[in-house]
Amino acid sequence: MEFSNLSDSLEKLPFIKTVAGPLDGDQWIERLKEEYTVLIQYIQANKDDDHDWFEIESNEDGTKWTGKCWYIHNFIKYEFDLQFEIPATYPSTPIEMELPELDGKTHKMYRGGKICLDIHFAPLWQKYQPKLGIAHALSAALGPWLAAEIPVLAEQGVVKPSS
Structure with missing residues (x-):
């Protein structure tokens, strides 16, 4: 796979082969298996x-995800609630990662704590x-966002x- 100028961790991840979203029945189950x-x-x-740097789990049908993510800055751990939903038009529409407790604390975020990925x-x-x-x-959006924003906010x- 070819990802120019991206992290090694992203380059090591295989592509998902099944083209399906939450509305696609058995195909979504196949995609979800690949996602896991x-x-x-x-x-x-x-x-x-x-x-x-994160822990997540999904609801039964794999459409709602919750967990924690954290960032270490100057040997101090900053931890945040993480949540996102898989859009009905996924995978053509990207996931919107949310850190609700940071809502309104940075300009690189939308209402509800959705991180800016535009x-x-x-x-x-x-x-x-x-x-x-x-x-x-997680690798190419949330990770870099945390690395850019959390040190400044801290x-x-x-x-x-x-704690």
Whole structure:
């Protein structure tokens, strides 16, 4: 696969082959199996690299996801609730990652705590969809967003360390 100028972690992730969304019945189940496989692979690679930074789980049909993500800045851990829903038009429409407790704390976020992905991630998603999935969105969207925003928010005192 060819991802120019992207992280090694994203380059190591295989593409999703099944083209289906939540409204596609059995095809969605097949896609969801692939999504879980790639997600497990990504989590394991992060653990192997001592770079564990999120935990997520889905509802029964794989359309609503919740969990935690965290970022270490200056040896201090900042942890946030993470949630997202799979859009009905997925995979042609990218996932909107939400960090609700950061709502209104940065300009790089939309109402409800949805992180801004327009400039950097949305074009990548459009170029490679329907081959990208949840693990790709975490790797190429949420991870870089946290790396860019959390240090600034921490230095400004906008976010507080985890207890």
